[in-house]
Amino acid sequence: MTANFTNRVSAESGPRIVPVVTVDGEIDLATAGQFDQALRAAAGSGPRIAVDLTGVTYLDSAAIRVLFEHAARMQLILLLPADGIVAPLVTLCGLDRVVTVRATS
């Protein structure tokens, strides 16, 4: 399985509308470009997006870099399971200091 990207819009905390990008599979050097495109498309000119990484089974430094780049210009909300493989990486590289992390399990 490679990576699949799904964009949708969800209502979050009342009237605020937040675009959500849901990713499944493995994000690496080969798919980081698609990941970047998916985030750009979802964000448009909005101030924030959520990225649901619950179904991500692998995340490499190229994907982390994409997340850092987006976190630098908008509010990024990461949805991920607290006990998955992504959570420790997010903490290890300090991404959790520049994004909002919400546990999904």
Add this chain to the structure above:
Amino acid sequence: MTEPASGYGHDALCYASDEDMIASAVPFLRAALDADFGADRASWAEWARFEAIINTVLARYPLWNVCMYNARQLPSEVLAAAELTHPHLLTAAARIPNPHFLDPALLLRQLPRTGRDPLEATPPGIDRPDPSDLLKLRQDVRDLLAASGHPTETVSGFVFAVSEVASNALTHGPPPARDIRR
């Protein structure tokens, strides 16, 4: 370590690169280093190489680094390497030029090669001249290690390391990836 001019220094330092930080944000960086030199000769030799090469690598930065060597506890090999790799010595009286300092390039040629890991003498578990299918590469590494009995975290970490090395190779060089062991 940076030293505030007076009193409590509480500065936020935002920088784009290490070079920016060292070159512009602080005028001068002072560090004191108390290293763990390891327990065996191979580690000591590796440290000697490191100590030699940072003279060249860090030469263009406004850095002052004091390495602390405990002469009562460290092995004579480590102390001998310290004498060869530091242009100045701090004595009780003064900071003096070190007459035993050797040009890093010269020293690196003289130091014995670090011993090879015995594993390097065995055939590779996976030989992939074109690692561009990273997904497959990771799966093959996982398969190879599945029966190894290592904890899942160890396997994940190793898979991550292999994938990152292959990514670097693909970003900065073209296939084939060759076995360069002699």
